[in-house]
Amino acid sequence: MENSEKKIKKVLILGAGTMGLQIGLQCAAWGFDVTVYDAFEQSLEQAKTRVGKLADSLAGHKRVSPEQAAAAKEHIRFSSDPESAGRDADLINESVPEDPKIKQAVFAQFNEICPVHAIFTTNSSTLVPSMIAGATGRPDRFAALHFHDLLLTNVVDIMPHPGTSPQTLEAIRRFAKAIDQFPIELKKEQHGYVFNTMLSELMGSALTLASKEVASIEDIDRAWMGIMKTFVGPFGIMDSVGLETVYKVTDYWAGVKNDSQAKANAALLKGYVEKGNLGVKTGQGFYQYPKAAFLNPDFLEGIR
Ligand SMILES: NC(=O)c1ccc[n+]([C@@H]2O[C@H](COP(=O)([O-])OP(=O)(O)OC[C@H]3O[C@@H](n4cnc5c(N)ncnc54)[C@H](O)[C@@H]3O)[C@@H](O)[C@H]2O)c1
Known part of the structure; x- marks a missing residue:
């Protein structure tokens, strides 16, 4: 399966919890090379035991084909090593707990590791990206890309902050479509999106x-x-x-x-x-x- 996004090939998901695993599988199902990183071994172990069933559920809900689900569970990689997880990432989507301090620290950590071109996105439900942008060290290459329950819908929110560059926004837009999501684009920051x-x-x-x-x-x-x-x-x-x-x-x-x-x-x-x-x-x-x-x-x- 080919992904249609040329520049973004390697996707790094931060946080192997409820959302991180769903998002990682969706990206893997559409041909992206996905690593799911978590700071806690226990969370990674739980994710590894859930991944097969969740991939089958995505197919069962007809969100992806059975072939895509099978390929996704084969190709998704799990890691607790930030260096190897981040050094060649093209795009990050972060799903760590809803606490601005944790999110800021994690983005600052991966800013040191990831290539300069890498785009950083957050899946935060209630925070706005300008609360985190400074900590990413690359505010022009940062925005929110917020998913809903992927078993139920393919609606995704894209929310830039005032410093997000138009090129970043366009790349995120194309990426969302490449993983079969329908983007709702916000013209300004709003807690809770649309x-x-x-x-x-x-x-x-x-x-x-x-x-x-x-x-x-x-x-x-x-x-x-x-x-x-x-x-x-x-x-x-x-x-x-x-x-x-x-x-x-x-x-x-x-x-x-x-x-x-x-x-x-x-x-x-x-x-x-x-x-x-x-x-x-x-x-x-x-x-x-x-x-x-x-x-x-x-x-x-x-x-x-
Ligand atoms: N649950 C939902 O329905 C939903 C929907 C959309 C968006 N979100 C957002 O997604 C984010 C994650 O939510 P969730 O429900 O998946 O949470 P979760 O608690 O299921 O998962 C969070 C994961 O982050 C890991 N983690 C904690 N600290 C970390 C760190 N410093 N570095 C790396 N990993 C760390 C935990 O081990 C855990 O696996 C939140 O911002 C939430 O607002 C949640």
């Missing part, structure tokens, strides 16, 4: 309705699902994102904005998190999984 900005308003409104006891969690979801004809409502979405993540983001912005309703919404979420009910991944959140009530056709019975 989709997550809208989604966080939806989740916030749903939490407000529940914390004010205006309606039940199930009826709030029924209102959204029944009218928008979707298979999941805002509380089902929060369970799938993970309630710890939703809690952290809600709590952070409640503090920044000193917003009393958002603080009440964070308190509602904290109750679930403290009990270890984190959503789909623990089998219990607002709903119980795998057979969540909203998945049952009876849930919307009577709504046409």
